[in-house]
Amino acid sequence: MSLAQPDVTVVVGAYEAMPYLVACLDSVEAQTLGHDRIEVIAVDDGSTDGTGEYLEEFAARTPLDVMVIRQDNSGGPGGPRNVGLGKATGRYVFFLDADDRLGPEALERMVAMADRNGTDVVLGRVEGVNRKPPTSMWGRTLERTDVFSSNIKFTLSAQKLFRRAFLERHGMRFDESLWTGEDALFTMEAYLRADGVSVIADHTCYYLVGREDGKHVTKTGSHTLRFDSARALMNLIADMVPAGARRDALMVRPFLVTLLPQFGPKFLKDSEAVRREKLALAKPLMDAHWTGEVAHRLRVHERLRLQFVASERPDLLLEVLEFMRTTKTPEPVLEKGGRRVYFAYPHFRDRATGLPDSLYLAEPREAREVSGYREVGVDQLLRRAVRKARRVLIPAA
Structure with missing residues (x-):
């Protein structure tokens, strides 16, 4: 253990992670942040496929500061992450899944982003490898945002950079009673408590890897x-x-x-x-x-x-x-001169069911896909507001 506080503790929770663990750890070793600025805490959660042995081999030969913890299977990913978080000493913590891998320069860029903006959480762009990644939040890089002003609510996986003092101040840990979704709970709480969130959209920081054996917790149970x-x-x-x-x-x-x-x-x-x-x-x-x-x-x-x-x-x-x-494709029904679009799914305007038209009304983002739709612009809305105000304020002659 080095005397200087590391910038990042990378927590790797691993269960039956071979052979994906090899590329995962290689991606950590290849980071440009500097080996003396990275601490790795790897927790083998009762694997039987050589995962624990490979972690120990890696720790023995890498110049990185690596702690390996081997324990009986805890039943879910929250347990190993909590163990790693409890041992972490870095200014920041990054939770890396053992079958995924970091992008080049990921930790250096994320730490710089957090330090520059004083933000408590940093999201780095994710790409999928044989697996569909989240996409809607990577429109542009955001130095400082929050969960209400962006699409970050649609990426609640744990693979983010978190300021460790922030996590400790709020006593944040993963809920080990949940077999799936424990990361969503943790990350949403972090978004809501954070003094700012940063988004790196112009550089791939994380590769979400689809396992050929299909053993993803999110797809089982x-x-x-x-x-x-x-x-x-x-x-x-x-x-x-x-x-x-x-x-x-x-x-x-x-x-x-x-x-x-x-x-x-x-x-x-x-x-x-x-x-x-x-x-x-x-x-x-x-x-x-x-x-x-x-x-x-x-x-x-x-x-x-x-x-x-x-x-x-x-x-x-x-x-x-x-x-x-x-x-x-449900038939689109355009009304109000094309400014209103309904999709005629079953029972649209069926008097027997009595379902309101509003259930079938397309919102603008969906209506834009329909030929002939005329979106109401800001100037039109303003003109309507002015006409309405005149009717209210100006008495009839």
């Missing part, structure tokens, strides 16, 4: 684990953000990313018992957190499905899913 994850994240948001538009903007994430997939194509194949269980698990979440503001931020097919879950109408949900399975 029963559906009940997903509801546990959604519930935990929704409760955190509700506890930390007062009711209103800002809370609803954040609620879009667990509804869209965690809950909605449970009512996608797989729902058609689920047994009747599983369908009933999913609806029962969803009901308290829908009752507590599903609002019109959340709904209007979604695409029409997303909104419809979740509304049918909320209203306990699996029959209508199944009809929409069957329609989507045909890959047909």
